Amino acid sequence: MSEKTQAPIDEAVLDLLIKQAVEGLEPAEQRALDALDDAQLSGIARELEQAAAAALLVGLDTSEPLPAMLRERIEKAAPAALAGPASTAPATTPTRPAARVRRASAGGGWWAAAACLVLALIGWLRLPSNQSGLVAHLPQTHPQPPQPQTQPQPQAQPPAAETTLEEQRAALLAQTGTVDVPLAGTAEPGAAGVKADVVWNERLQQGVLRVVGLPANDPTVQQYQLWIFDAGRDARYPVDGGVFDIPAGRPTVLIPIRAQLTVHSAAAFAVTVEKPGGVVVSARDHVVALGKIT
Amino acid sequence: MDQYGALVWSLARRLSRTRADAEDATQEIFVDIWRSAARFDPAQGSDKVFIAMIARRRLIDRLRRKSAEPPMDPEEVLESLAWADPGMSSEMCTEAERCAQALKELRPEQREVLELGLLHGLSQSEIAAKLRMPLGTVKSFMRRGLMRLRENMQIDAPGVSAGAR
Numbered sequence: 001m002s003e004k005t006q007a008p009i010d011e012a013v014l015d016l017l018i019k020q021a022v023e024g025l026e027p028a029e030q031r032a033l034d035a036l037d038d039a040q041l042s043g044i045a046r047e048l049e050q051a052a053a054a055a056l057l058v059g060l061d062t063s064e065p066l067p068a069m070l071r072e073r074i075e076k077a078a079p080a081a082l083a084g085p086a087s088t089a090p091a092t093t094p095t096r097p098a099a100r101v102r103r104a105s106a107g108g109g110w111w112a113a114a115a116c117l118v119l120a121l122i123g124w125l126r127l128p129s130n131q132s133g134l135v136a137h138l139p140q141t142h143p144q145p146p147q148p149q150t151q152p153q154p155q156a157q158p159p160a161a162e163t164t165l166e167e168q169r170a171a172l173l174a175q176t177g178t179v180d181v182p183l184a185g186t187a188e189p190g191a192a193g194v195k196a197d198v199v200w201n202e203r204l205q206q207g208v209l210r211v212v213g214l215p216a217n218d219p220t221v222q223q224y225q226l227w228i229f230d231a232g233r234d235a236r237y238p239v240d241g242g243v244f245d246i247p248a249g250r251p252t253v254l255i256p257i258r259a260q261l262t263v264h265s266a267a268a269f270a271v272t273v274e275k276p277g278g279v280v281v282s283a284r285d286h287v288v289a290l291g292k293i294t
Numbered sequence: 295m296d297q298y299g300a301l302v303w304s305l306a307r308r309l310s311r312t313r314a315d316a317e318d319a320t321q322e323i324f325v326d327i328w329r330s331a332a333r334f335d336p337a338q339g340s341d342k343v344f345i346a347m348i349a350r351r352r353l354i355d356r357l358r359r360k361s362a363e364p365p366m367d368p369e370e371v372l373e374s375l376a377w378a379d380p381g382m383s384s385e386m387c388t389e390a391e392r393c394a395q396a397l398k399e400l401r402p403e404q405r406e407v408l409e410l411g412l413l414h415g416l417s418q419s420e421i422a423a424k425l426r427m428p429l430g431t432v433k434s435f436m437r438r439g440l441m442r443l444r445e446n447m448q449i450d451a452p453g454v455s456a457g458a459r
Contacts, residue, residue: 014437015433015437018433018436018437018440018441019418021440022411022412022418022436022440023354023411023415023416023417023418024354046338047444047447048440048441048444049347050338050339050343050347050389050444050447051393051440051443051444051447052350052412052440052443053343053344053346053347053349053350054343054346054387054389054390054392054393054443054447055393055397055408055412055413055443056305056308056309056346056349056350056412056413057305057342057343057346057387057389057390057393058390058393058394058397059394060301060304060305060308060390061304062300062301062303062304063300064300064303064304064307065299065300065303066295066299066300066302066303066320067303067317070303070317070320070321071295071299073317073321074295074320074321074324075295077321078324078325078328081321081325082325082328082329166328166331166332167328167331169331169332170331170332170334173334173335173336174334174336174341178336210332
């Protein structure tokens with residue numbers, strides 16, 4: 001274990017963290033811990049809970065499969081359970097610190113991504129002069145002609161199977177080599193509050209785009225299109241990641257990525273607004289979200 | 295469910311008093327997992343520990359609620375699944391293997407306190423009463439034991455060590 005030079009944790013606070021991990025805290029204890037609002041403590045709390053969870057796995061015999069009848073029961077009940085409100089966390093559940101860390105981290109990520117992409121956007125919006133902005137951040141390659149891509153473009157998958165896509169996304173995140181890339185909204189009308197991220201695995205050539213806050217579109221007028229910048233290709237011609245729609249009343253939408261060409265080394269992702277069916281080469285007149293792999 | 299069915303079922307059996315409880319708990323755990331799947335971060339631990347964290351929260355909550363109910367027929371009670379055989383831990387995941395190693399190094403009384411808290415869901419006060427041990431001693435054993443597990447998992451955080459009193 002590495003030694004670091006931060007102040008030791010107070011014994012009483014440490015006892016609260018231990019109790020939180022093992023049995024959960026009473027409301028007053030939880031409030032006392034919350035009041036400290038210490039990121040270091042949140043990290044320790046999460047680690048202690050992980051240790052308690054790992055202890056539950058020690059010597060665990062998993063040779064008995066999930067009973068078929070129970071599996072069937074769970075599958076039948078799942079749609080209703082997932083459609084309903086989230087079950088409230090038990091009052092004694094030690095979830096608060098870890099959740100706070102995740103929120104803080106995610107918020108920071110979005111903010112940082114937005115800040116980093118301001119300059120990048122300027123360049124990408126004004127292509128084909130490709131030596132500025134995001135393109136300048138990408139590995140330089142020899143110019144190539146546009147890759148042969150045929151119309152019609154891949155259509156968005158219906159967003160009805162959100163649970164399945166959530167599972168796909170989680171499964172991808174569990175794979176070695178998967179990246180989770182935040183995308184920030186741009187100054188394009190309706191895009192300022194957009195948050196998105198791309199979970200992408202190069203080896204599997206699979207990914208899921210998660211979009212929050214993108215305005216609903218009329219597919220007969222325009223559609224959204226995802227682009228994948230491949231370091232192994234000319235940055236002027238990103239790989240088409242698929243065309244998709246945002247239905248009204250769906251603040252969060254998951255989209256399976258359908259790369260039309262093999263992506264050798266993803267460097268960035270962008271979402272544009274295009275004509276119905278998408279385009280082979282985007283004019284980049286309406287970029288609504290952008291993010292690069294750092 | 296293909297991938298984690300047996301794991302969740304085993305966790306539920308380990309921390310439930312009856313098979314019927316374990317079945318209900320398994321259903322609730324899967325819903326929790328589906329709701330939380332997007333938050334899984336492989337940089338913070340394995341998928342199995344993530345599943346175990348979700349399962350444990352739900353199971354502890356259920357144990358607390360069940361503890362208020364009248365005693366059940368002893369024949370319905372599941373056999374206690376303690377840390378008697380940690381041999382399979384290496385096949386489970388790295389964290390479990392390291393945890394098993396740390397458990398071996400604990401003093402018996404520390405291990406017993408941890409087992410009652412982590413595997414049987416007893417509160418520190420309940421452990422103190424059961425073992426006829428001062429609450430402060432239970433807290434101390436629990437603190438040192440869990441910190442040792444955490445350290446053995448090579449989870450590193452500044453300012454804290456297993457020797458913290």
